Amino acid sequence: MNREESRTMEGRVETKVKVATLVTTALGIVLAVSMMILGCFLTWRSDSVLGLYTESGWHYANLVSGDGKILLALGATCFIFLVLGAWRGKRAFFGIVFLCSVVALLLSSYEIIFLLTRPGITGPGTGLYIALLASVAGMLAGQCGYSLLKSEPEARKET
Numbered sequence: 094m095n096r097e098e099s100r101t102m103e104g105r106v107e108t109k110v111k112v113a114t115l116v117t118t119a120l121g122i123v124l125a126v127s128m129m130i131l132g133c134f135l136t137w138r139s140d141s142v143l144g145l146y147t148e149s150g151w152h153y154a155n156l157v158s159g160d161g162k163i164l165l166a167l168g169a170t171c172f173i174f175l176v177l178g179a180w181r182g183k184r185a186f187f188g189i190v191f192l193c194s195v196v197a198l199l200l201s202s203y204e205i206i207f208l209l210t211r212p213g214i215t216g217p218g219t220g221l222y223i224a225l226l227a228s229v230a231g232m233l234a235g236q237c238g239y240s241l242l243k244s245e246p247e248a249r250k251e252t
Contacts, residue, residue, distance in 0.1 A: 110241055110242070111182070113237075113241050114178070114179050114182065114238055114241050114242065115179055117179075117234055117237045117238045117241065118175045118176065118178065118179035118234070118238065120230075120234060121171070121175045121190065121230070121231060121234025121235070121238070122172060122175055122176075124227070124230040124234070125168075125171060125194065125227050125228070125230040125231035125233075125234050126168050126169075126171050126172045126175065126227075126231070127227075128223050128224075128226065128227035128230065129164060129167065129168035129171065129197060129224055129227035129228065129231065130164075130165055130168040130169070131220075131223060131227075132161075132164065132201075132220045132221065132223040132224030132227060133161035133162070133164045133165045133168070133220070133224070134161065134220070135218065135219055135220030135223060136148070136218030136219055136220045137160070137161065137204065137208075137217065137218050137220045137221050138208060138215050138216070138217065138218055139215065139216065139218040140214045140215050140216075148218075160200070160204060161220070163200060164197055164200060164201070164224055167193045167194075167196055167197045167200075168197070168227075170189070170193045171190050171193050171194060171197075171231050171235075174186045174187070174189045174190045174193070175187075175190055175234065175235075175238070178190065178238050178242075179238075182242055183242065184238075184239050184242045184243075186238075187234075187235045187236075187237075187238030187239040187242070188235065188239055189235075190231060190234060190235035190238070191231075191232055191235030191236055191239060192235075193231070193235075194228045194229075194230075194231030194232040194234075194235055195228075195232060197224065197227070197228035197231065198225065198228035198229065198232065200224075201221055201224040201225040201228055202225065204217065204221055205217045205221050205222070205225065208221070
């Protein structure tokens with residue numbers, strides 16, 4: 094294989110990585126970030142008997158006043174770093190998305206377990222379950238973007 098063919102192959106691989114990174118970012122924004130932010134405003138605590146009592150994540154107070162605000166901040170952080178990761182092409186940005194999604198997963202899991210173990214008729218609402226699934230999607234988007242891109246020392250070795 095001569096130099097021209099190898100440059101063409103590298104260009105094709107690089108284009109495929111860029112497209113895959115953009116697709117991962119778009120899916121991460123649609124499935125993870127938007128659902129995580131939506132889960133903040135949906136029902137976190139409700140009664141399953143009559144459906145008269147509901148409390149959104151914006152007003153629900155377990156760890157702090159309005160635990161959904163923590164999830165909103167994590168969702169906004171994921172959005173910013175997904176866009177930066179696709180724009181700059183750096184692994185570290187996708188790593189931060191992964192870590193923020195892990196924190197969101199831990200928060201939503203804790204809230205679900207806390208509400209399931211309390212006596213009474215109130216339990217977790219749909220917003221918490223959506224936040225839980227969105228955090229898993231954020232972890233997958235962060236991991237995919239991270240694994241698609243090369244680390245800086247590897248990229249320098251190949252040139």
